């Protein structure tokens with residue numbers, strides 16, 4: 001057990017215990033970064049969030065409000081300064097050790113010397129498994145990189161790199177998928193196509209997913225719940241439930257209910273940004 | 278036609294070489310040196326061209342020692358850097374040793390090396406290895422330190438261990454740095470080999486130089502210097518070409 005869990009045993013008393021079937025439980029998580037010379041920066045203040053197994057949660061919020069920090073906590077890359085985080089009832093880093101975690105980083109993190117194919121095959125190799133060539137080919141097709149299998153990252157556009165990074169995150173069919181603005185560099189059309197593909201994969205495999213995005217439409221097309229965060233220190237401002245039937249095609253995105261929700265969340269973001277500046 | 282033209286244009290780039298020869302000749306003539314003090318370029322070049330067959334075994338020996346020493350020193354430096362990177366305890370042992378090797382001038386080290394590994398060929402090779410060791414060590418270490426945080430993060434979320442980080446990430450991030458080290462040490466390797474040969478070797482350009490000097494064959498002695506310079510330049514150019522290719526492959 002991590003020390004942070006022990007330290008906040010007190011705080012846990014009045015918080016609901018993790019429900020069985022919860023994939024990710026974040027309780028009272030704070031994150032304070034030390035900036036050196038005694039200066040600190042509080043990135044997160046008291047974040048509470050519970051994500052059920054198979055649920056798709058989108059996080060939106062202004063730049064610098066701590067969205068990536070939340071993902072890093074869930075990935076076990078950082079530990080909370082205060083509070084506790086559990087993933088499938090265990091320390092977050094355990095999931096990575098078991099090769100059950102898929103992450104697409106904000107800045108792709110592809111290996112520069114390896115081809116697209118080799119980058120997507122990397123999770124198999126690190127896990128010590130035989131590379132499933134059929135799976136790799138399927139993913140290449142899925143993210144629309146057919147014809148670029150042997151290209152290296154520097155030969156790809158920003159959006160293509162992001163797509164390769166998503167394919168890599170999906171390679172081992174993870175139990176938890178963390179996506180940090182994966183479609184940020186894509187044009188609107190490709191973005192919608194990738195949204196549809198992601199919705200389809202999620203529909204088939206029901207991978208518990210946390211998606212960080214700036215695009216309210218995207219959040220509403222994909223997520224079961226949308227978390228709106230405010231900045232400095234980061235907190236959760238609102239959690240909106242999204243009930244539109246799936247698959248969410250044009251009928252959904254053109255519906256007035258959809259537009260109302262987009263407007264509501266956008267207004268919330270505007271407010272948040274206003275306060276922030 | 279255009280081929281010939283670009284060839285001529287290439288020749289124009291050789292003006293510093295021409296300048297060296299002109300300055301050399303002027304220096305000898307203006308000072309009125311006799312050929313036992315300093316020979317003029319023409320007889321030296323003639324000696325190299327006509328006697329090239331006699332130079333050849335010496336060239337190949339020195340070149341061989343320099344290349345093997347370069348390879349060996351680079352590998353040892355690389356290995357030492359990997360050890361230092363992976364273990365703080367070992368870093369405390371290896372780093373001071375590396376620094377000591379670095380701080381003692383090679384000319385002072387050669388007699389000691391000869392005492393330890395044996396006079397002649399083994400000492401020549403060991404000196405060359407030592408000269409190439411330190412840059413490879415330092416450059417590899419800085420390459421390993423430059424693994425981006427995102428790379429470490431990636432291997433953590435993939436559940437990789439430290440060995441995998443090293444093999445799949447560290448080695449490849451260190452390679453461009455290692456190639457810089459090869460490029461800058463390659464001419465030094467030739468120099469170190471020659472110096473060791475000069476001091477105690479029976480083979481190689483260094484030995485040929487000391488031999489011809491003791492026979493007062495100044496054309497040959499200067500010819501050795503000329504040939505050694507040329508060999509150094511080619512080794513450097515070769516290392517640079519290799520560096521360009523390798524770096525293009527891994528970045």
Ligand SMILES: Nc1ncnc2c1ncn2[C@@H]1O[C@H](COP(=O)(O)OP(=O)(O)OP(=O)(O)O)[C@@H](O)[C@H]1O
Pocket residue numbers: 033034035041042043061062063064065066067068069070106
């Ligand atoms: N390692 C770190 N050291 C110090 N401060 C950090 C560190 N990582 C993040 N921060 C700070 O924490 C805050 C939240 O950062 P985070 O990356 O989570 O924001 P974000 O919501 O993902 O922003 P964006 O939308 O621009 O990606 C920022 O103010 C950032 O400067």
Ligand SMILES: [Mg+2]
Pocket residue numbers: 067068069106180
């Ligand atoms: Mg971010």
